[in-house]
Amino acid sequence: MRHAFDRDHVAAVTHFISLEPDPVKSAWFGFRWALGHAVAVLLLGSMILILQLKLDPAFERYAGLAVGITLIVLGVWRLALLAQERRHTHRHAHRTKQHAHEHSHQPGREHVHRFAPTLVGIVHGASGTAELFVLIPITLISTTWMAYLYIGLFSLGCAATMSAYGYVAGRFYRRATQTGQRIYRALVIATSVSGLVLGAVWILKNL
Numbered sequence: 696m697r698h699a700f701d702r703d704h705v706a707a708v709t710h711f712i713s714l715e716p717d718p719v720k721s722a723w724f725g726f727r728w729a730l731g732h733a734v735a736v737l738l739l740g741s742m743i744l745i746l747q748l749k750l751d752p753a754f755e756r757y758a759g760l761a762v763g764i765t766l767i768v769l770g771v772w773r774l775a776l777l778a779q780e781r782r783h784t785h786r787h788a789h790r791t792k793q794h795a796h797e798h799s800h801q802p803g804r805e806h807v808h809r810f811a812p813t814l815v816g817i818v819h820g821a822s823g824t825a826e827l828f829v830l831i832p833i834t835l836i837s838t839t840w841m842a843y844l845y846i847g848l849f850s851l852g853c854a855a856t857m858s859a860y861g862y863v864a865g866r867f868y869r870r871a872t873q874t875g876q877r878i879y880r881a882l883v884i885a886t887s888v889s890g891l892v893l894g895a896v897w898i899l900k901n902l
Contacts, residue, residue: 721865731816
């Protein structure tokens with residue numbers, strides 16, 4: 696459960712939460728992220744348990760780079776969507792008359808690919824402390840079924856924690872939108888910039 700609160704995990708999931716500030720939807724984002732994380736951990740754990748493979752240190756480095764790049768992409772993506780949410784005017788002509796329509800691009804599910812949180816979770820599951828918390832301990836477990844039980848409980852802990860975080864953060868962001876768009880926008884900018892900085896740090900750590 697503590698593993699789910701790693702900085703890169705929280706930063707990534709918060710981008711999705713800020714897009715649809717609804718507690719239930721936000722909890723669902725967290726669960727879908729945890730599902731992807733579990734898939735990656737299960738695949739890597741099976742490689743060790745069944746195929747008796749050892750992970751090359753370079754794999755961990757490349758996985759860390761992938762996490763950094765993912766955080767930067769998410770930060771830029773969220774800032775771009777925030778810019779579209781501003782009200783603006785489109786002008787166009789009908790024969791000899793010109794019309795102006797003012798509208799805004801509001802955040803919504805059409806901006807989130809169905810599998811995006813899960814794919815991000817897969818990237819995180821392949822990187823960082825997954826090896827420390829799961830892939831090393833399972834090599835010390837004598838029976839295969841016990842090792843898979845360990846992976847299952849580990850993944851359930853991550854899913855429960857990230858879903859709970861999504862619900863709480865969703866309520867927080869919803870309150871921010873109700874308070875005022877200026878506060879909401881400032882909060883999204885702070886979240887996005889922190890994700891960009893963290894992504895850059897992750898990349899530098901793994902170069």
